[in-house]
Amino acid sequence: NARVVADLVQVGSITGGRIVAMDVDVGTTVMEGQVIAIVDIPAVISRSSITDTTKMGFRDVQDQLTEVIAPRSGVIAARWAKKGDTLPAGQPIVTLMDQRRVWIEANIDEKKIERVRPGQAVEIEIVGRDGKLTGKVETVSPVTASTLVSSRDRGLSGSSRRLAQVIPVKISLDEDNLSLIPGSSAEITIWVR
Secondary structure, three states: OEEEEEEEEEEEOOOOEEEEEEOOOOOOEEOOOOEEEEEEOOEEEEEOOOOOOEEEEOOOOHHHEEEEEOOOOEEEEEEOOOOOOEEOOOOEEEEEEEEEEEEEEEEEEOOOHHHOOOOOEEEEEEOOOOOOEEEEEEEEOOOOEEEEEEOOOOOOOOOOEEEEEEEEEEEEEOOOOOOOOOOOEEEEEEOOO
């Protein structure tokens, strides 16, 4: 019960507006400080003296444009908006993944966790990928989580289900693996002492 996890950052505009330019898509590599999108900020176009209401809209002027900048280098993992979309302030435009910050998250049965310690060596096999990776136990969570287990998964007869308590464990990789895909399943072996 392990998977590849990455450091993901939601990137959006601090002001609401309409996206007028966006030249990135899923899989695009961006550098820290690179412009991801340009947002046109709405302005008051007119005010009614009768009803005292304002009409907001977009003007074609440079001082109403704001750039959305990549806060770090990485790869666009998801795109939540496109050119022409109007967004409120803070809504994500893209999700940025730092491929250098990838790790394995494993859920260890609570009955086996007492043997797991930070620093222990780990062998990792990514499902659908040849070869083995190595790493080490980085952290052991101080709280449990629950996972649904079928009795068939445990080799028992019937199809009843129960909640099993597991402890999340973070496993760091010994080498950068820029080709790992977050969400991929992994099988791990922890070398306990």
